[in-house]
Amino acid sequence: MALKGVNRKVADLHDLFGDNNRQPRNKDIRDVIQSLSTLTTQVVTLTTATNSSYSVSSQDGMVRCDATSGAFTVNLPDAQSVPIGQSIVFKKVDSSANAVTLSGVGGQKMDGASTLALSSQYATKRLMSTGTGWDVVLS
Secondary structure: HHHHHHHHHHHHHHHHHHOOOOOOOOOOOOHHHHHHHHOOOOOOEEEEEOOEEEEEEEEEEEEEEEOOOOEEEEOOOOOHHOOOOOEEEEEOOOOOOOOOEEEEEOOOOOOOOOOEEOOOOOOOOEEOOOOOOOEEEOO
């Protein structure tokens, strides 16, 4: 599906600049630039947090949580500093009974809760910024 979008963008460029088979159509360069801007990709940082409080960066795309040595808290970034719609995935990777607690800052909630727990191995939460808090979009 994404490849069709790329092919359409390439066709738009051919329409603008022409190629060996076609003459360019009269198309505004701003339309092509706007069209190409949808092809950007998000760079995702993979972080592993272990047995101490960890503060998530707005650049973190996935945080692997290893609580083998003890329970700990992961502090979310301020949702206002993260683009609306950007998501961060949290996954507990160890089999211990120690919980990993996800905590909002400044009263920001995650689906109405101040904290969420990852208690079992492979427990996963994907949170998406709303600009004022976080939506749980995968649990």
